[in-house]
Amino acid sequence: MDVRVTPTPRLHGELQALSSKNYTTRYLLVAALAEGTSTIYYPAHSEDSDAMRRCISDLGAVIEEDEEKITITGFGRNPKDVKELDVGNAGAVLRFLMAIAALAPDVTFINRYPDSLGKRPHDDLIDALGQIGVDVQHNNGRLPITIRGGQAKGGKIQVSGNVSSQFLSALLFLTPLLEEDSEIEVLHDLKSKVVVGQTLEVLEQAGIVIEATEDLMYYKVKGGQKYLAKKYVVQGDYPGSAAVLAAAAVTESDVILHRLEENSKQGERAIVDVLRMMEVPLTHKDGIVHVKGNGKLKAVEFDGDKATDAVLAMVAAAVFADGTSRFYDVENLRYKECDRITDYLNELRKAGANVEERQSEIIVHGRPEGVEGGVEINAHYDHRVIMALTVVGLRAKQPLRIRDAHHVAKSYPIFFDHLKALGANVEWIE
């Protein structure tokens, strides 16, 4: 399904932010790893969070759900002997469960998205699991991947952090359940470090004790720990909301978004600071962001690694800024649903933006006068590309057609409903 985005000068209205994808996947996982019954209030509903639900259920968690909450009776350290797991296109779900599969005899992760997740590398995690005796069969570091666990006892693990933080998070979820104590040392740089903060926060809430150095590069984990069954409440999602806020910033707007905690550990809350730096009129108080956009933005420089899943939305806003913006330290955007530097900038250029790439930088020469539009956009299976190009389309001169925009459902199935509710001219077309 495609979406047509027709230029829209004004947005107006009030929305509840959707629930955080990253917290939902983590709470589902720690609930599955506990032996009792946990309750998660306001879980996210998206393809990625559904992938975690489906997989933990296949592994033996018992799940009941109503409008408001989900209750999960976990399998502790004894997952069911499943032969196959389907994580859809969800990178974090795959990586976390690759580690948990070390507790099972023989699991194969199938390759349902050969052109997206199927291209992403998992070598660093495969290597780390190998160090504690887990046998991993793989296709040159990629899916399909078969894990034969059972032998893992704990010990010293070194893991590289310069492609994805998800490998480290995966090991942090697994090692407390192993018989022996573990030490985890992160090699090279640790990208998306802030997200590891969310992992540690959730582990602590689940009763797991982990000693971490302040720089998050070294950990001591006692083996034989138990995840506790708990009650969790999922907060609002900054990465998805970043696109809505960017849309409000590039238009004349009066847009209010609820459920965005000021002191959240989500790095993508930096969207608020970045828009402020761009001189977009806004306030943020008591979990409510209120943007009163006038369409005027100033260029900005920002370390994108601090807010990895909001960078594309920030870049979309910068397309209309006065001056040249620079988003640096973003190399690992290349290893996501698509190459979020080369592929994304190609689509932006088609729409009429003036952008340049470096290996780990995105440079945007702003066009406050607007961009031409009138083209078809390739979504590259990437929800964040779809959302960011929608922002650009709102201020293009001619409509943009975004092909296969249904992939927005990976994290934000109701994104277009939300934008429509604000008055955006967006419509699904066959």
Ligand SMILES: O=C(O)C1=C[C@@H](OP(=O)(O)O)[C@@H](O)[C@H](O)C1
């Ligand atoms: O741990 C997580 O839930 C995630 C970590 C980040 O990935 P990287 O660590 O690969 O940057 C982020 O982009 C992804 O959306 C979710």
Ligand SMILES: C=C(OP(=O)(O)O)C(=O)O
């Ligand atoms: C990169 C993302 O997710 P994942 O790595 O879990 O596929 C994302 O949500 O933008």
